[in-house]
Amino acid sequence: MNIFKRLYAIGKAEVNSVLENFEDPIKLTEAGIADMKDQLTESVEALAQLKALSIRKKNEAEAESLSAKDYYAKAVLLIQKSEKGEVNAADSDRLAKEALKKQTEAQKNAELLRSETEKLQDECEKMQTNIHQLKSNISKWENELRTLEARVQVSEATKDINRKMTQIDSSSAVSMLEKLKERVVQQEAVSEAYSELAKTGKSVDEEIDSLVNNADTEAEKALQKLKKTLKKG
The missing domain is CATH 1.20.5 (Single alpha-helices involved in coiled-coils or other helix-helix interfaces)
Incomplete structure (x- = not known):
């Protein structure tokens, strides 16, 4: 049963409900691929049996053809022996006729078997074509399944992000x-x-030294400025 038969078996109302959920088509696709793989296995086994039968018929046709040649050779030999007087002429003619009858029968069997072999070979080619098509369909559906699964993952991630975004308002x-x-x-x-x-965090001594040093510096600057002034005067 392929995927379309499965869909039909579910029922129209249930199918419409199933197709609304993205995960259900994945399950249906997986089931469809499993069905096709089962069908492929059965087809390969059937093809092997058909080829075996074709080979058997071909071998039987070749055997019948060889048998026809053998009976013809025997008929010729009987006539030759009769002409040489090695065997009774009446017996030779009777047996040669029987050999020719068997030759004709073997030839007919060979022709019939060759015809059956050709038909079987045609069936093998048709079945081989169907198997190739089935393999192609399986590969196609598996690729579709991978794409579908990827879309589901993206869809779920997008839905999760959108849900979180809607939970965060402007306020x-x-x-x-x-x-x-x-x-x-x-x-x-x-x-x-x-x-x-x-x-x-400085100590008292550090604060005193800082102020003293700062005062000395200022006094030094004032002294130097006074000296410059006196020199100019």
């Missing part, structure tokens, strides 16, 4: 962005606080 997206912004601001504030703590 929730804005809320997520606001929370992210608040988190960044908080992290920046924490970073600045650590920086302030680092600055205030």
Whole structure:
């Protein structure tokens, strides 16, 4: 039973329902391919039997043809022996006639077997063509199945993405962005606080030296400026 018979067996109403679901055609296709592979196996076995019969008929035809030649040779030999006086003429003629009858019968059998062999060979060629076509169809359907399975995967992935997208509305997206912004601001504030703590982490001596050194530097600058002024005056 092929896929179309399966579809028919399911029933029109159920078929329409099945075809609405993308997974069911995959199962139907797999079943159809399995049916065709079973049919292919049966066809190959039948072809082997048919070829065996054709070979047998061909061999039988050749055997009958050889038998006809043998009977003809025997008839000729009997006549020759009769003419030479080696055998009784009446017996020779009687047996030669029988040999010729068997020769004719063998020839007819050979012709009939050759005709049957030709018919069987024609049937073998037709069956071989059907097997090649069946193999081609199986390959085609398997490719279609792989394509169908890929489409199902893409469809499922797309459906999943679309479902997730529909669950995220604009308000929730804005809320997520606001929370992210608040988190960044908080992290920046924490970073600045650590920086302030680092600055205030100096010892009392370090603070005194810093101010003293800074004062000496300022005084040195003022002194140098005063000297330049006096030189110009």
